[in-house]
Amino acid sequence: MPTPVKSLDNMNKNLTNEERALREQAEEGVIPDRGRESRMEKPAIMTKNAAAGRYWKKILERMDGLVILDDLDSDALGVYCVMMARYENQCKLLSLAAKQLKDAKDDPQAIADAAAKLDAVSGKMQSLERNILQYAEKLGLTPSGRVRLAQKRAQAAADAKADPDGDLFGD
Numbered sequence: 001m002p003t004p005v006k007s008l009d010n011m012n013k014n015l016t017n018e019e020r021a022l023r024e025q026a027e028e029g030v031i032p033d034r035g036r037e038s039r040m041e042k043p044a045i046m047t048k049n050a051a052a053g054r055y056w057k058k059i060l061e062r063m064d065g066l067v068i069l070d071d072l073d074s075d076a077l078g079v080y081c082v083m084m085a086r087y088e089n090q091c092k093l094l095s096l097a098a099k100q101l102k103d104a105k106d107d108p109q110a111i112a113d114a115a116a117k118l119d120a121v122s123g124k125m126q127s128l129e130r131n132i133l134q135y136a137e138k139l140g141l142t143p144s145g146r147v148r149l150a151q152k153r154a155q156a157a158a159d160a161k162a163d164p165d166g167d168l169f170g171d
Helices: 017-028 050-062 071-103 108-139 143-162
Strands: none
Touching: 017 143, 050 071, 071 108, 108 143
């Protein structure tokens, strides 16, 4: 299990002034500036999926002003939005299965069928939840994901400063 990440404000380890400056700079914006706004385009996987479109719009609105996602992240964000839409559908199915279980008072067969549906939907939801959280972490949609992205950027900047010719021989 990886070590928990911390933002610079919450760190208590000793950093040199240069390391601290690099870390601060990395935390300001996680993606390098390309000199233009990112052009996030909905991927084809989201076609005819209104719920995924709602999630897409909501996430981009919430991230307005943050420089975390880039054009290259459109597909991953699209898959995340589709998973969120599937999760929404699974929640509805779970609610229906719970209602069927409640309505099947004296019929043992109906109780068994409703319990089986409830169990199947619950398992699918747990799997989706795991995948959703993994995508959110990788996309920087969680606090620890954002800090981890900043750490990687600061480390890359420090490595480039330490040996500017280090990439010449493909090491």
